[in-house]
Amino acid sequence: MSGVALGEQLRFPLDAGEVEAYHRDGVIGPYRLVAPEVMAEMRKRIVDEIIVPGAQLEDPHVDYHDRHLDHETVCRLCRGPELVDRIASLIGPDLLIWRSNFQIKQPLADATGDEQRYTEVPWHQDGAYFDLRPPVWVSAWIAVTEATIDNGCLQVVRGSHTSRFDHDVDGTRHSFHQAVPTDAIDPDDIAVFELEPGEFVLFSEYALHGSGPNRTAEPRIGLSPRVTVPFVRVTGNPLYAGLDRARHAPDEPRQMGLLRGSDYTGRHHVVPLPC
Numbered sequence: 001m002s003g004v005a006l007g008e009q010l011r012f013p014l015d016a017g018e019v020e021a022y023h024r025d026g027v028i029g030p031y032r033l034v035a036p037e038v039m040a041e042m043r044k045r046i047v048d049e050i051i052v053p054g055a056q057l058e059d060p061h062v063d064y065h066d067r068h069l070d071h072e073t074v075c076r077l078c079r080g081p082e083l084v085d086r087i088a089s090l091i092g093p094d095l096l097i098w099r100s101n102f103q104i105k106q107p108l109a110d111a112t113g114d115e116q117r118y119t120e121v122p123w124h125q126d127g128a129y130f131d132l133r134p135p136v137w138v139s140a141w142i143a144v145t146e147a148t149i150d151n152g153c154l155q156v157v158r159g160s161h162t163s164r165f166d167h168d169v170d171g172t173r174h175s176f177h178q179a180v181p182t183d184a185i186d187p188d189d190i191a192v193f194e195l196e197p198g199e200f201v202l203f204s205e206y207a208l209h210g211s212g213p214n215r216t217a218e219p220r221i222g223l224s225p226r227v228t229v230p231f232v233r234v235t236g237n238p239l240y241a242g243l244d245r246a247r248h249a250p251d252e253p254r255q256m257g258l259l260r261g262s263d264y265t266g267r268h269h270v271v272p273l274p275c
């Protein structure tokens with residue numbers, strides 16, 4: 001360990017006020033990861049190589065998860081120092097990515113079956129879905145397309161991350177089957193994150209969040225890397241664990257990508273990343 005303070009090792013550190021704001025609100029941003037024109041090129045690759053082929057599968061969710069493990073463009077987005085350095089400012093220098101998933105919202109008019117319900121994401125806390133012990137991780141929401149009120153951008157309830165909300169369970173939903181009733185939320189606390197392509201926000205494991213339907217004619221696409229620290233135990237295959245689900249039984253360690261620093265516990269199944 002060098003004697004240099006972490007902030008001085010980072011190209012994109014958060015300042016003390018931003019760190020305080022994240023811990024107060026459970027969310028921070030937006031920040032820029034890549035320029036809009038760079039994201040336009042990356043989006044083309046993502047659509048052609050992941051989203052279109054995935055839509056041919058019986059369960060597209062398999063292909064839309066954990067592509068940082070095998071797709072260079074997804075890996076580069078998840079590893080961008082603009083993103084990783086800011087997460088390091090929040091939870092420390094040793095960071096592992098344990099999951100990523102695309103958030104694809106089809107136009108309401110085109111969506112059918114469960115996809116139609118998915119155009120609206122009910123209020124929920126990710127901590128209700130994932131069993132990390134202790135529950136410590138930061139999620140990013142990266143805009144692959146623009147995200148607006150009209151196409152259903154991410155909304156986060158500021159300050160909600162320090163409470164546990166009761167979730168109602170709707171087993172008929174394919175995705176987001178656990179939801180917090182809207183009347184549990186004070187509308188004054190809702191932060192709406194309209195993002196340009198290439199921008200991102202960071203939010204904490206228990207930040208209550210959701211999004212409205214996509215009322216435009218184009219899909220809305222986001223990418224959510226989930227990043228934790230080595231002392232956290234991550235096993236099993238949470239819902240829609242994608243490629244990793246195919247490779248591992250529930251009690252086996254997940255495939256983890258080292259984003260910076262080291263796995264000082266030596267307990268994680270760290271795999272090489274394709275970028």
Ligand SMILES: O=C(O)CCC(=O)C(=O)O
Nearest residue numbers: 103121154210211222224
């Ligand atoms: O993409 C959305 O609208 C919701 C995203 C979400 O629930 C998440 O990133 O955990």
